[in-house]
Amino acid sequence: MPATDASTGLDxxxxxxxxxxxxxxxxxxxxxxLFDAAGIVVPVKSCxxxxxLRQAGEASPAQLARTLGQSHQLVIQKCPALVRLxxxxxxxxxxxxxxxxxxLTDKGGAQLAMVDAYSEDITGVYKxxxxxxxxxxxxxxxxxxxxxxxxxxxxxxxTPG
Amino acid sequence: MPATDASTGLDxxxxxxxxxxxxxxxxxxxxxxLFDAAGIVVPVKSCxxxxxLRQAGEASPAQLARTLGQSHQLVIQKCPALVRLxxxxxxxxxxxxxxxxxxLTDKGGAQLAMVDAYSEDITGVYKxxxxxxxxxxxxxxxxxxxxxxxxxxxxxxxTPG
DNA sequence: TATACAATATATTGCGCAATATATTGTATA
DNA sequence: TATACAATATATTGCGCAATATATTGTATA
Numbered sequence: 001m002p003a004t005d006a007s008t009g010l011d012x013x014x015x016x017x018x019x020x021x022x023x024x025x026x027x028x029x030x031x032x033x034l035f036d037a038a039g040i041v042v043p044v045k046s047c048x049x050x051x052x053l054r055q056a057g058e059a060s061p062a063q064l065a066r067t068l069g070q071s072h073q074l075v076i077q078k079c080p081a082l083v084r085l086x087x088x089x090x091x092x093x094x095x096x097x098x099x100x101x102x103x104l105t106d107k108g109g110a111q112l113a114m115v116d117a118y119s120e121d122i123t124g125v126y127k128x129x130x131x132x133x134x135x136x137x138x139x140x141x142x143x144x145x146x147x148x149x150x151x152x153x154x155x156x157x158x159t160p161g
Numbered sequence: 162m163p164a165t166d167a168s169t170g171l172d173x174x175x176x177x178x179x180x181x182x183x184x185x186x187x188x189x190x191x192x193x194x195l196f197d198a199a200g201i202v203v204p205v206k207s208c209x210x211x212x213x214l215r216q217a218g219e220a221s222p223a224q225l226a227r228t229l230g231q232s233h234q235l236v237i238q239k240c241p242a243l244v245r246l247x248x249x250x251x252x253x254x255x256x257x258x259x260x261x262x263x264x265l266t267d268k269g270g271a272q273l274a275m276v277d278a279y280s281e282d283i284t285g286v287y288k289x290x291x292x293x294x295x296x297x298x299x300x301x302x303x304x305x306x307x308x309x310x311x312x313x314x315x316x317x318x319x320t321p322g
Numbered sequence: 323t324a325t326a327c328a329a330t331a332t333a334t335t336g337c338g339c340a341a342t343a344t345a346t347t348g349t350a351t352a
Numbered sequence: 353t354a355t356a357c358a359a360t361a362t363a364t365t366g367c368g369c370a371a372t373a374t375a376t377t378g379t380a381t382a
Contacts, residue, residue, distance in 0.1 A: 013280040014208050016287060017188035019301045020181045026305060027178035030313040037314055045368075047175050062330055074369065076331060098330045098377045117319035119174040125316040126177060133303040134295075140180045142294035144187060152191040153198055155286040158278035206338075223360055235339065237361060259347045259360045 020140070034118065041085055042111050046078055050087065050112050053104055060099040087111060181301070195279065202246055203272050207239055211248065211273050214265055221260040248272060 031044045042050060052067045053059055061079065065072040079102065082088040087108035093099035104112070130136065173179075192205045203211060213228045214220055222240065226233040240263065243249040248269035254260035265273065291297065 012209060012212065013276060013283045014188070014192060014205060016298055017185050017192065017205070018209070019298060019305070020188065021185040023301050023305055024178050024182035024185055026308055027175070027181065027313070030308060031175060031178065033312065034314045034317055038319065043368095044175060044178070048173060048179070051173065060330075071370075072330075073332080073371085077369080096330085096378070100331070114319070115174060117321075118317050120320040121317045122174045122313070125313065129304065129307055129316075133307055134300045136297070136300045136304045137177055137180060139295045139297045139300055140184050143290065143297045144180070144184055146290055146294055147187055147191060151194065152188070152283070152286065153195045155290075156195055156279050156282045158199065158275070159281040160278075204338095221360075232340075233360075234341085234362080238339080257348070257360085261361070 035115075038114060038118065040111055040114050042087065042115055043078070043081060046082060047115055049075065049078060050082070050104065050108060053088065053102055054109065054112060058101045058103045060093065060101060062099070064102070199275060199279065201272055201275050203248065203276055204239070204242060207243060208276055210236065210239060211243070211265065211269060214249070214263055215270065215273055219262045219264045221254065221262055223260075225263070
């Protein structure tokens with residue numbers, strides 16, 4: 001049995017990174033396909049932002065960023081597109097001139113409701129998928145936690161020679 | 162028991178995409194840290210390209226792209242940085258004027274050898290990690306295949322109401 | 323009150339990738 | 353041979369994200 005395996009690339013330092021990126025990309029692309037077919041214009045990577053905004057009612061980019069665990073710069077960068085799509089409106093915070101307050105529009109709410117309709121089914125889809133293939137979700141979570149607790153740099157030492 | 166779970170976000174259509182992207186990003190960042198500490202200048206996302214190039218001896222961007230399953234445009238976009246880092250040289254193919262032939266430099270070979278020294282250990286690191294947390298690698302592969310065979314768009318239908 | 327600092331929004335720049343278009347060169351076919 | 357097509361390299365543009373810097377406004381403190 002050879003030590004290397006070209007099909008899986010298990011001997012390569014970055015094989016797991018490539019795989020998880022491939023999964024991420026495939027899910028994003030397939031979700032985009034699904035949304036297009038359903039007439040949903042929500043940017044796939046803004047679903048969680050819009051959901052958090054609906055939950056909050058009205059919130060500033062910085063508040064949303066804290067909720068989502070993202071940088072506030074990233075949230076702010078997403079805003080113009082969401083406004084242009086008519087999903088979100090902005091107004092200055094009357095109580096604090098540093099802030100802008102974001103709010104879902106009616107269209108934004110309707111679009112998010114369509115996403116939710118699919119989300120409920122997607123939960124079932126993933127559950128059935130996990131019964132086939134195992135619970136990737138839980139396993140990735142555990143891997144993330146393990147790597148966060150002890151990063152590769154601490155785990156790895158070069159093989160002498 | 163609530164239907165939603167903010168900590169895992171299992172009710173969201175994009176939770177698995179976000180998770181796998183987080184894993185991919187963490188691995189890339191931690192690998193970059195490892196390389197920096199070891200004085201390795203290889204771009205993390207060019208490891209597989211350089212490995213394929215060493216295997217081939219000399220190859221054109223399009224050939225490498227086919228080997229790696231990437232677009233030839235992406236390989237070509239990576240080349241200037243690899244040349245600038247002194248890892249790779251280019252020369253016109255004497256047998257076919259359309260092609261450029263890439264070859265690892267001595268520095269490129271030495272750098273890749275350093276990567277390999279870590280890679281061998283990383284294989285063990287991942288194996289120990291998988292014993293802790295389960296074989297994420299195999300599970301992501303299975304999930305990728307399942308989604309490729311039957312994409313989300315076919316699996317999902319909106320919940321009526 | 324004055325001054326330093328914190329919080330916020332934002333512009334700018336750079337990176338990596340995808341998509342598209344194009345120019346060049348080789349190959350197959352009428 | 354002439355013409356269409358394939359293969360290749362490459363430029364251009366756009367997207368999403370990260371990093372950095374900056375201007376504005378609020379808050380705490382001397």
